[in-house]
Amino acid sequence: MEAQSTIRPAPGAGVEEINPAPIKRSSFVLPTVSKVLSDLPQSSSSLSDRGSEPCSLQDQQKMFRALRSIIENAEAVSEPANSFDLKELHASLEQADEDARRGRRDPETLQSVLEILHKLWTSDSEYLALVAEILANGSRDASWRVPIGRSGILKFFLDLVSSTLKVDIKLLLHSLRLIGNSCADTNENRQIVVDGRYTSAIIGHFLNPELVHVAIPVIYNICMDFEPAHAQIAENRAAYIILKLLYDGGLRDNSALLSFSFDLVELASEQAQGIANSPDGTIWLLAHLALEENEFEHFSSLANSLSAYLATEQFQGVCISHGMVEEVLGVLRHSFEISLDESSADEVSAMAQTRLKINQALAEVSAASSFAEKYPLSSSIAQTLKSWVTVDEEQLQICACVIMGNIARSDEVCQVMVRDLKIHEQLIAVLQNGSRGAVLHAALGFLKNLAIAGDNRVSLAEAGIIPAVSRLWAFDSVPQVQFSAATIARQVTIASMDNISLLLAPLSEDPDSPASKRTYLSLLLSLFEKTDSAPIKTEIGRTVASICRTISPKARDGDQTAKLLQEKLFSLHEGVARPIGAMITQTQWPVVRGEGWFALALMANNALGCRAVVDCLHNEEVAALLKSTLTGTATISSTPSESTETSNSVAVDEAQALKDRDNAFVLVQELLKNEAGALPASYRELMEDLAKSSQIRK
Structure with missing residues (x-):
C-alpha cells in the first residue's frame, strides 16, 4: 500500500461562487491601532x-x-x-x-x-x-x-x-x-x-487625521529600496496598522494615499519577522479588503500579502482553526472579476503570478494534517471545489484538484469520492479535453491518490482511465505529466487481472489494422524508448514488474486467463523486459532494484519470458550487475542523513544485497531451465558458471 501524497500545484460559467461577504470575524480579535502602537518599542527623544x-x-x-x-x-x-x-x-x-x-x-x-x-x-x-x-x-x-x-x-x-x-x-x-x-x-x-x-x-x-496624509508617504520614502527599513516597519506591525486603518475607513478618501498604503502592506509582508509578530486577525483583514477591492494594483498587493502570510505554518494554522479557507478561496475566485488592461502584458502576467501565489498558499494550507479534520468531505468547500474541477479557469481547476487531492489521503475518503461523488469521471474528462500541462499535472496528482485505494481501481478502469492516460504518455513538453500518467498505469493494474487485460487490449479491433497488434502497453514501452528521464524509465519498469507479479504465479498454477495474458505480454511486446533493466541499473532506490531482479526471475519462468530476459541482458550494464550480484562484489551504497545512522543503513543495504543475490540466483536457474536455445552457447556457459559459483557461496 502506498501512502497518499500531498499535492501541490506545478508551474466562468457553471462556477459555484464562494460568497465573499460578509466574512465571519467573530473568532478574531482585532486589536485597535492605539493598542498595537502602545506595545511597540519607542525611540527616546534627546530634546x-x-x-x-x-x-x-x-x-x-x-x-x-x-x-x-x-x-x-x-x-x-x-x-x-x-x-x-x-x-x-x-x-x-x-x-x-x-x-x-x-x-x-x-x-x-x-x-x-x-x-x-x-x-x-x-x-x-x-x-x-x-x-x-x-x-x-x-x-x-x-x-x-x-x-x-x-x-x-x-x-x-x-x-x-x-x-x-x-x-x-x-x-x-x-x-x-x-x-x-x-x-x-x-x-x-x-x-x-x-x-x-x-x-x-x-x-x-x-x-492623526491631520498628519496621516504626510506620515504614510514619509514611511514609504524611507522604505523605498532600503531593506533595513522594510524589516523595521514590519517589526512595528505596519501591515496590520495600515490594514486596520483601511478597514475602519480612515484612509479611503485619497487615491494616492491608498497606493502608498497598499505598497507598504506588501513590503512589510515580505519580512518573516514582521509576519511572525502580526496579530492573527491580519489575514482576516487582508482577505476582507481583497474581496472588496476591484482595482488591480490594490487587489494584487493585498492578495500577494495574504499569500505571504499563508506561506508560514503559523498562519496556515490560524487560517484553518478560524475557518478562513472559504474566504481565501473567495479571494482566488474574485481575482477573475478584477478588470485588467489586456493590452498590458505586465499587468496580465502580474495577475497570473498573484493567482499562482494564492494557489500555492492554499496547497500548503490544505496539506496540513489539521485541514481534513476542519474541512471533511461533507463540508460545503468540497462541493464548491468539485464544481471547479471542470470550469474554464485553469487556476480554479488546479486549486480544486490540489485541495481535494490533499483531502484524499485515506482509503475511506478516496472510496467515497469515487463511489459517491464520481469525482474520477470529472478528472478523466479533464485528461481528455486538451487541458494544459499545469492542469493535467494537478488532475493526475489527484487521480494518483484516488488510485491507491484498492477498491477504486476497477471504477477508474471502467471509466476509461487507461485510454485517458495513454494519450499523455506522448506529452513530452511536460515530463512531470508523463511520469504521473505512467504511475497511474502501474497503480490501477496492481493485483488486477481485469485492468491488466485493459492495458494489454489492442488499440484497434480491426484485424486488418496494424493497431490491432499494438496495445496500450505498447504505447508505454514506446515512451520508455523515447524518454531520457530516468524516473519515467524506472516507473515503466515497475509497471511491467507489477504485471509479472500478478499474472506469472497464476499462469504457473494453470489459470487460463493468466496464461493468455502472459502470452500477449511477451508475444506482442518486443523489449518488454528492457524497462526492468532500468529498475536494476538505477542507484537511487535499492528496493526498486530488488523488485527488478525478482521480476526478471518471474519472466524467466517460461520460454517466451526467457527471450525477453535475454534481450534485457544484452544491456551490458545489466549483465555486469547480474555477475557482481551473484559473486557478492556488488557495491553496497549507503547515504545516511546523519552519521549516527550509518550502521543501520549499511545493515539494511546488506540485507537487500542478500535478497538480490537470491533472486538473481533464481533468475539464472530459471533461464538455464527454460531458455530453449535463446541463450548463445557462450552465454549459457557463463550462466552455468555463475550458478555454480553462487551455489557454492550459498
Whole structure:
C-alpha cells in the first residue's frame, strides 16, 4: 500500500461562487491601532523640555533672521508654499528638483542652524514651524540631504516627531516633510532613521487625521529600496496598522494615499519577522479588503500579502482553526472579476503570478494534517471545489484538484469520492479535453491518490482511465505529466487481472489494422524508448514488474486467463523486459532494484519470458550487475542523513544485497531451465558458471 501524497500545484460559467461577504470575524480579535502602537518599542527623544529656556520675542526674531540669512547665503530659498498638496509631496519625496541651483551646502554651514533650532525649541518659539517649513522646502534639493543628516538637523526633527510633549500640527507636518525629503534616495539618512528606531514614532502619526496624509508617504520614502527599513516597519506591525486603518475607513478618501498604503502592506509582508509578530486577525483583514477591492494594483498587493502570510505554518494554522479557507478561496475566485488592461502584458502576467501565489498558499494550507479534520468531505468547500474541477479557469481547476487531492489521503475518503461523488469521471474528462500541462499535472496528482485505494481501481478502469492516460504518455513538453500518467498505469493494474487485460487490449479491433497488434502497453514501452528521464524509465519498469507479479504465479498454477495474458505480454511486446533493466541499473532506490531482479526471475519462468530476459541482458550494464550480484562484489551504497545512522543503513543495504543475490540466483536457474536455445552457447556457459559459483557461496 502506498501512502497518499500531498499535492501541490506545478508551474466562468457553471462556477459555484464562494460568497465573499460578509466574512465571519467573530473568532478574531482585532486589536485597535492605539493598542498595537502602545506595545511597540519607542525611540527616546534627546530634546530638552520645550520652554525650559525662555527667550524674548525680539531675540526669537533675531534668531529667525540669522537662520534665514544662513540658508539664503547657501541658496536662495523659495517662499514657503501656502498650501500643502499630496501630489507635490510625492514628487519631492521621490526625486530631487532637476533644476536645483548649486550652492555651499555642508554640515559645517548647517551647524549653526542646528544651534538655533535648539534655542527656538527650548524657548517654545512659534518661529520654529516657519524654520521647519523653510528647511523642508530646501531639502527637496538633493544636495541639501546629506548635510542635513550629518549636521544633526535630521535627528533634531526625528526627536521632535518622537517627543511625547504637545507639539502643534504645523510644526509636526513640516518636520515630517523634512524627514521624508531628506531621506529621498539617501540611504545614509535612512540609516539614521532606522538606527534610532524612529519609524515607530512616525507610524504613530498615522492615527492623526491631520498628519496621516504626510506620515504614510514619509514611511514609504524611507522604505523605498532600503531593506533595513522594510524589516523595521514590519517589526512595528505596519501591515496590520495600515490594514486596520483601511478597514475602519480612515484612509479611503485619497487615491494616492491608498497606493502608498497598499505598497507598504506588501513590503512589510515580505519580512518573516514582521509576519511572525502580526496579530492573527491580519489575514482576516487582508482577505476582507481583497474581496472588496476591484482595482488591480490594490487587489494584487493585498492578495500577494495574504499569500505571504499563508506561506508560514503559523498562519496556515490560524487560517484553518478560524475557518478562513472559504474566504481565501473567495479571494482566488474574485481575482477573475478584477478588470485588467489586456493590452498590458505586465499587468496580465502580474495577475497570473498573484493567482499562482494564492494557489500555492492554499496547497500548503490544505496539506496540513489539521485541514481534513476542519474541512471533511461533507463540508460545503468540497462541493464548491468539485464544481471547479471542470470550469474554464485553469487556476480554479488546479486549486480544486490540489485541495481535494490533499483531502484524499485515506482509503475511506478516496472510496467515497469515487463511489459517491464520481469525482474520477470529472478528472478523466479533464485528461481528455486538451487541458494544459499545469492542469493535467494537478488532475493526475489527484487521480494518483484516488488510485491507491484498492477498491477504486476497477471504477477508474471502467471509466476509461487507461485510454485517458495513454494519450499523455506522448506529452513530452511536460515530463512531470508523463511520469504521473505512467504511475497511474502501474497503480490501477496492481493485483488486477481485469485492468491488466485493459492495458494489454489492442488499440484497434480491426484485424486488418496494424493497431490491432499494438496495445496500450505498447504505447508505454514506446515512451520508455523515447524518454531520457530516468524516473519515467524506472516507473515503466515497475509497471511491467507489477504485471509479472500478478499474472506469472497464476499462469504457473494453470489459470487460463493468466496464461493468455502472459502470452500477449511477451508475444506482442518486443523489449518488454528492457524497462526492468532500468529498475536494476538505477542507484537511487535499492528496493526498486530488488523488485527488478525478482521480476526478471518471474519472466524467466517460461520460454517466451526467457527471450525477453535475454534481450534485457544484452544491456551490458545489466549483465555486469547480474555477475557482481551473484559473486557478492556488488557495491553496497549507503547515504545516511546523519552519521549516527550509518550502521543501520549499511545493515539494511546488506540485507537487500542478500535478497538480490537470491533472486538473481533464481533468475539464472530459471533461464538455464527454460531458455530453449535463446541463450548463445557462450552465454549459457557463463550462466552455468555463475550458478555454480553462487551455489557454492550459498
